Amino acid sequence: MQPAFRYFHADTPIHRLHPLVKIAYVMLTLVLVMYPIRETDMPVLLIWLGLSAVLWTVGRIELRRFATLLKILFGTFIFLILIQGFTYRFGETPLIVIGHLRLWEADLGVITKEGVWFGLVLSVRILVATSALPLFVMTTPTSAIMTAMSKLRVPRTLTFMLVSALSFTSLLFEMWNSIVDAQKLRAFDIDRMNVFKRAFKAYIPIITPLILLLFRKANDFQIAMETKGFGAPVEPTEIEILTTRPADYLWLALIVAVFVGCTVLKFAAW
Secondary structure (H helix, E strand, C coil): CCCCCCCCCCCCHHHHCCHHHHHHHHHHHHHHHHCCCCHHHHHHHHHHHHHHHHHHHHCCCCHHHHHHHHHHHHHHHHHHHHHHHHHCCCCCCEEEECCCCEECCEECCEEEHHHHHHHHHHHHHHHHHHHHHHHHHHHCCHHHHHHHHHHCCCCHHHHHHHHHHHHHHHHHHHHHHHHHHHHHHCCCCHHHCCHHHHHHHHCHHHHHHHHHHHHHHHHHHHHHHHHCCCCCCCCCCCCCCCCCCHHHHHHHHHHHHHHHHHHHHHHHCC
16 A cells, blocks of 8 residues: 555646646645734635645646545544533523533533634644645655755755655654554454553554564664765765746745735735
8 A cells, every 4th residue: 555645746737837836835734833823814714725735736636635634633623622622611592401510711511613613724724734835845845945955055964854754744644554454363453452452452563564674674774874875074965956946936836825815814804
């Protein structure tokens, strides 16, 4: 099974897009979600999420990859909606009344409409933030990322740490799936276990070999780094030469324009 968020080669406008433009998209996404949160942020978040959906579509990223992202975050969304529904202190419209337990300014026995809405805003905010980086990783080869970081004068050690972290994330998915398949051959099927049995029994036979294999891979990684002269006091060569095209400026202008529009829309009601 291929990891969900790994680079795949395709001839699309997003794959051909300059890595610095995609880095600008990721950074503007982070700036947008770091703005002070309000209950009226949903239109702003949906506009930016729509831009991300356009980029995912133009990049021909398979729907199952986005479904994997939603599957990973679904539990977090449910938790946030329930917690905010019970604890939101500005909630006035009850949806479900279980009891009454006053704690400071909140009634923990009542799920309010305002709290549920605020939980939805938080969930969409997280989805907006997490939809940007997978797009960048899945459409940008490692060599282009390293060259773009070099253009930004990012230290080589920091660049190597970032690229290694992205590589190890994909490697972690691969190793996890391999270990699960191997344990199924030994009649240890984690998918057939209920929630409680899985919590207390399932993960130790999987996490233990995973950690040991990661240590072995890290040792091989170190040998490969030393063999290729990492850290040598010379200027490294670039595997891929990046060029800027008119389409890069057009995409950058579109991203910046949507960001400015979202910012104006957000702060216009203050």
